[in-house]
Amino acid sequence: MKRGSATFSFRGHSVVPEASFGLIVEGSYDEPVYDGLLRRLVAGDVCTRVRICGGITNLMRLLPAYLRELEHAIAGLAVDKVLVIADSGGKKPAEVEAEMAARIPRRAYAFASGVQLCAVQRTMETWLLADELAISTVASRRSGREVPYVQGDLESIQDPKAILRKVLSSAKLDYLPAVCGAIVKESRLEKLRYRCPSFGRFEQKVHDC
Numbered sequence: 001m002k003r004g005s006a007t008f009s010f011r012g013h014s015v016v017p018e019a020s021f022g023l024i025v026e027g028s029y030d031e032p033v034y035d036g037l038l039r040r041l042v043a044g045d046v047c048t049r050v051r052i053c054g055g056i057t058n059l060m061r062l063l064p065a066y067l068r069e070l071e072h073a074i075a076g077l078a079v080d081k082v083l084v085i086a087d088s089g090g091k092k093p094a095e096v097e098a099e100m101a102a103r104i105p106r107r108a109y110a111f112a113s114g115v116q117l118c119a120v121q122r123t124m125e126t127w128l129l130a131d132e133l134a135i136s137t138v139a140s141r142r143s144g145r146e147v148p149y150v151q152g153d154l155e156s157i158q159d160p161k162a163i164l165r166k167v168l169s170s171a172k173l174d175y176l177p178a179v180c181g182a183i184v185k186e187s188r189l190e191k192l193r194y195r196c197p198s199f200g201r202f203e204q205k206v207h208d209c
Contacts, residue, residue, distance in 0.1 A: 018044030022070035022082040022111075024051045026059055030124050032181025034085055037127075040189065041206050049073040056086055063103045071110045081113035083205065085120065090158075093119035093198060116205040121155040121198035124180075125164040127187075129154050130195040132167075134186035138179065139171035147171045154195050 019042055023034055031050050039046050051066045053059040063084065071078040088096045096119035109115060120126065128135075129150045136146040147167050157163055165175050173179050192199045 018042075018046065019081070020047040020049070020074055020079040022049045022051065022066075022073060022079040024053065024059065024063065024066050024070075024082065024084045026053055026056055026086055028052055029177050029180055030085065032177050033124050033128070033184050034083070036181050036184035037202070038083070038206060040184075041203055047074065047079075049079055056089075059084070059086055060099060060103055063100060064107070067104060067107075067109055067115065078110040078112070081111055082109075082115045083118060084115065085118045085202070087123040088119040088121055088198075089123065091119075093121055093201070095119075116208065118202050118205050119198075120202070121196070122157060122160050125160040126154050126157065127192060127196050127199055128164055128180060128183050129157075129160060129167065130199075131183075131187045131191045134183050134188065135167060135171055135173070137186045138182045139173050142173060144172035145170070155198060 021038060021042075023031070023038070025031060025034055031052060035048055035050060038048065049070060051070070053062055053066070067082060070082055073079055084100055086096055086100065097117045100117045100119075104115070132147050132149045136144075139145060139147065147170055150163065150167065154160070168175050168179065193203070
């Protein structure tokens with residue numbers, strides 16, 4: 001990815017981030033998860049600008065407008081790359097990505113590394129279930145308890161959010177954006193890659209130009 005062109009001032013010094021990303025996501029719980037994963041996958045300083053749409057319907061409807069806005073999001077300049085991330089729910093991820101692509105046909109944008117469309121198999125919570133040790137680690141810091149391993153194919157679970165709520169409750173953790181973000185920081189990426197193939201596709205799209 002090309003080096004970010006925007007310069008920031010910090011205590012009198014100019015700081016140029018290694019890369020800048022725009023993230024267009026469905027909800028407030030998605031922000032700390034995808035932002036946290038992005039920062040773990042990209043080396044060096046990363047600058048992000050996140051746009052929360054308030055659900056898949058708004059994401060589809062407002063996608064062109066948010067992309068235009070991100071062309072001027074960093075000191076009037078475009079971010080290097082945009083990731084548009086949505087839950088696939090009961091659909092195939094490729095179908096959701098095709099729907100997103102249909103909203104921005106043949107449009108050229110100023111992002112040096114382009115726009116990547118990514119649909120997560122089921123929902124974001126699927127990925128948070130991948131590493132029980134990460135949840136237990138977060139729980140231990142908050143006087144919680146260890147959680148059991150969620151067996152089976154995670155991406156075939158019909159309602160991963162309900163399962164995650166149950167797991168967090170057993171660990172005496174509330175289902176909150178901050179808790180989701182903390183789990184991401186502790187999650188072992190190799191475990192996530194193994195248990196959730198859609199994460200591997202997300203990782204590839206983070207790095208692809």
